[in-house]
Amino acid sequence: MxxxxxxxxxxxxxxxxxxxxxxxxxxxxxxxxxxxxxxxxxxxxxxxxxxxxxxxxxxxxxxxxxxxxxxxxxxxxxxxxxxxxxxxxxxxxxxxxxxxxxxxxxxxxxxxxxxxxxxxxxxWRYIDTVEEARRRLADNPAQLISGYWLDQTPPPPWWWRMDRSGGQMVEQTTHIIDLARYLVGDVVQVFGLAGHRDRDAYPGLDVPTASTASLRFASGAIGNLASTCLLEWGHRVGLHLFAEGLALELTDHDIMIDVGQGRPVLHAGSDPVxxxxxxxxxxxxxxxxxxxxxYGEALKTHRVALAISQSAREGRAIDILPGR
The missing domain is CATH 3.40.50.720 (NAD(P)-binding Rossmann-like Domain)
Structure with a gap:
């Protein structure tokens, strides 16, 4: 061979x-x-x-x-x-x-x-439970999404610096942005907010310690994202999606499917990496x-993450034009 x-x-x-x-x-x-x-x-x-x-x-x-x-x-x-x-x-x-x-x-x-x-x-695109979500949403598209990356601060000092990591939305929550795009479609407008507090345990940390974003999708769906690195543990990382008579909660290891008959959970199987x-x-x-x-598909996600960061800096909504 x-x-x-x-x-x-x-x-x-x-x-x-x-x-x-x-x-x-x-x-x-x-x-x-x-x-x-x-x-x-x-x-x-x-x-x-x-x-x-x-x-x-x-x-x-x-x-x-x-x-x-x-x-x-x-x-x-x-x-x-x-x-x-x-x-x-x-x-x-x-x-x-x-x-x-x-x-x-x-x-x-x-x-x-x-x-x-x-x-x-x-x-995350390779998690098998994500394919179950795609199947469920194929004929019943999501109208509302809520994404989360509520976690601890990673240890590398470069991560603490905005000019080195780009902040949590760009470095971590980008996975959730990409998952939302994979399941819901392209994002056409974002509005971001960011907050910061100094932390003695992380000298020089200047990335936002809390951030949110509102999203508008080309499909007409709307969504919100929330991120923080203030915790000492991983609290919640995932994406919730809501369609007609359907609620889905996705993490990197399972999916909860709620159609009003309980909250059954399916666990992911094979390794997505x-x-x-x-x-x-x-x-x-x-x-x-x-x-x-x-690369070209990832760039569409990256544009959204950077636009959220820009929006938070400038205090205005950012339109994301096709190809830009």
Whole structure:
């Protein structure tokens, strides 16, 4: 069997999540790892019998790479993607796409022009209970949605900085925005609000510690989102949807379906990250492309997240025009 040779740019926590999946695939070879923390790249390379590189340019000099995973913090996007596109390599990139919308728009155009296979890590689309929600809503579309990301503050200091993470709506709640788009359709208008309090345990934290957004969808549906990082535990992360005679509550591990006859819960089965990685590898290998969120589709979600942040800063509703 010819193996698909994969390189990694960034070997932090989310990269390790993908590595735990990819190492199970008989048709994948983990060929090289690049990280600004070279010791981290060395650790990964020694585990998988690969090569370690101090930067992405050195990794991309490997002429036998078939595809690349880009797992870097929000503020670091841009140069790595440009270099991968210049090599003509398919790539999987973790969200959010960039803190600069112009950069993300530029990369999307370059991907389209090059005709590259791409995937973005909106893995909620691969949760099997989400497919049950899509089936229920197919002929009875949602009219109201409520989304939540009520959680603790992630430990990396870069996450605490607006100019490094983009804030909770952009870095975390973007999963819920994407799920809402997947189930309800495109968003055409947003209005965001944000609040902040200083926290001694998180020096330099300047991201909103509480934020909300109202959404209007092209379908006519309306919705709201609520986020906070003030807790010391994960309280609620999910999306509630309401249609004619139907209430759905989705989390990343189950779905509650209420039609007025009790509140039965169905639990998710297979690993959604395994599914998204498998679909990406299959597409790279020239098999059926089942990727649910290529770069251009992820950009539509990213526009919404950044528009919410802009709205909160400027105190006005933001219209999201098609293609912008």
């Amino acid at each position: 010819t193996k698909t040779r994969i390189g990694f740019i960034g070997v932090g926590g989310i990269a390790r999540r993908h590595l735990g999946v990819l190492e199970q695939f008989d048709d994948v070879e983990l060929a090289g790892f690049a990280d600004t923390d070279f010791d981290r790249a060395v650790d990964a390379a020694s585990r998988y019998g690969a090569r370690a590189y101090a930067d992405h340019q050195a990794l991309l000099e490997d002429p036998e790479l078939d595809a690349v995973y880009i797992c870097i913090p929000p503020f670091a996007h841009g140069e790595a993607e440009r270099a991968v596109i210049a090599r003509g390599l398919p790539f999987f990139v973790e969200k959010p796409l960039s803190l600069d919308l112009e950069v993300a728009e530029e990369l999307a155009a370059a991907v389209e022009q090059a005709g590259l296979v791409t995937a973005v890590g909106y893995h 395994w599914k998204e990685d498998r679909d990406f590898i299959d597409a790279v290998r020239g098999e059926t492309n089942r990727i649910r969120c290529p």
